[in-house]
Amino acid sequence: MSENFLSTLNESQQKASQHIDGPLLILAGAGSGKTKTITTRLAYLISIGIDPASILTLTFTNKAAAEMRERAFKLINPNLINTPPLLCTFHKFGLLFLKMHMHELNRKNNFIIIDTDDKKRIIKNIDKDLTTALVVNEISKFKNNIFSVEDIKDAAQSKLDKQIADVYEKYEIYLLKNNLVDFDDLLLLPYLILKQNDELSKVISQKYLYIMVDEYQDTNELQYKLLQKLCCSHNNLCVVGDDDQSIYGWRGATIKNILNFTEHYENVVVVKLEENYRSTDTILDHANQLIEHNRDRLGKSLRGTRFKGDSVKLYESHDENEETRKLVNDIRKLLIAGESASDIAILFRVNALSRSLEEGFNKAGIPYKLIGGMKFYERAEIKDLIAYFRIITNPNDNFSFKRIVNKPKRGIGKTTLDKLEAKSIETKIPIFNLIESYEDDELITIVGKKNTKTLKTFVESISKLRDVMEDSKIVFLDAFEDTFDYRSSYDSVPDGEDRKANIDEFSGYIRDYFKQNPHLNLEDFLNEISLESEQDKMFNESISMMSIHASKGLEYKHLFCIGLEEGFFPIIGDGSNIEEERRLGYVAFTRAMDNLTLSFVHSRFYKGKRTSLTKSRFLSESGLIKGSLKIERTSAFRNGDVVVHKIFGMGRVEKSSRAGKEYKLTINFGGSKRDILSSFVEKK
DNA sequence: GCGGAGTTCTTTTTT
């Protein structure tokens, strides 16, 4: 059967997918059939008799993992599989690993995964004066570079460094105390475990004899080291990536991993996939021109395999409203012409730009799906529910306790919580257990009579629910609402209906989860969802809007990218990196299959004020505008518009009619009327 | 402890 599924691959793809032992680097340009190649390799390895359970494939997103799983399984003869190959995100792998081996660090494996929001709260609690966002980032960087608290304390020079080191230390203590792990820990802790235990490293690497990594250009130092451990006894590591699409430098990804892969491992086989099957030659040409302005790259250029195609369309607008109108018009035309909405997408560098788009598309009645944005699990009401469930599975979780002890309102405020927390720190007993185990009289001396009663009742309810859950997870869910009236607490508050709808969706989801996985418990559910993001669902009936980051790996027949202005795209200044911005441009351009439209405006309303803008350097770098500005005007010339002609100067449009791609205009130049084509004048 | 009024920060990107 192997010949059968290999036959649809080109020569390089075949070479890559039939590689068996030793390190392999697949440099796969955008649209070059990367996923096809690695899923085929997965199928190939199985077809030649390798145990599927010994193949590990790691991705960055759930979406990528799901897509690969689906495509690989289509190729594999199900009779060959007893245990399916493990194909998941890095973080999911870390989670599975920690569930098995957390005890190596003398920690229990009933830890809770915290998200960025939780992390922020914890850090804010530790130090109010520092910019939390900064510290959150710094700590992430420390962990991604495997710097321990001691390393950072030793290296701290300035006062600020020391302050950050101090927060890092307290943060780590807090996590340990509450048995919490953050996203970075899901990679760091497995690495630390493997590092201190060579025996285990060997065992693990013998379990996963063939390892594949997708989007290798986005790995960080920690992931590099972790992979090294995972394949320490065989080096059968196949990485796939495109240095030109490395766009996660800001969260610690280092392009060096892919640039130096051939030095990191011995006898690396390199296969380049340079044939693009996605975009028209025109689109590729501009994408190539743009990326050629970068220095840090391995150097490859994508060859088109399709046809020349339409030229890239450029829109210039006065402001975001005019920009939106043009997009609405175009997209409406596409839809009327019978194009499927799922073939159309609008991209932006900065999420904030979606606002005017949403407004415009709502008004026009064109359904759209905003990908990314506010995530379901980040909504306050959902996070509250999750906090409740966490407390139920793990009473040690002071963090979640504090979140929900007063939701709905029970009269427990900050003062009471501070007292409880102080006591908890003093006695080293978690707040929950403290309330549970202390006699009433004792508790009254700490928080007063009224609060004591409230807290005792609250804690008893939680314990009771915990017992119910042991019996039946479904009964538990009903009992939960009866006990706390959480949902009904939103009864007559503004946007309460929306929140209740979210709560209903969440409870529906969790019920379904238990129905489908009767052997799994609440804890499994909680860990599962903390790694989930919204992006899996594809809405076929609506056009998509998303950030360029979110668009990675996707393709659209008709692609629009807005906000090509200096400062918005590329973002310039402090933390930004122009080469990475350019790679983002490259990613954006190469999402387009048939048509690409780029748009820039003269001014935008942003962060509460209107700023004037100049067009992005990427337009000239990609060869879309040369020296003088030449812009295709599809925006209509209307009677009364003021225009400028190189020779005749300023005039006013008196008559306008369509003439192919442009307009035939009758213009009144201070009394003398002339018929002129629109390409000879500029709109004022 | 609560809620309203006032103030400050954000948004570059995300598992």
Next chain:
DNA sequence: AGAACTCCGC
């Protein structure tokens, strides 16, 4: 512009 946070009077 909106969210998130702070302050203050009840």
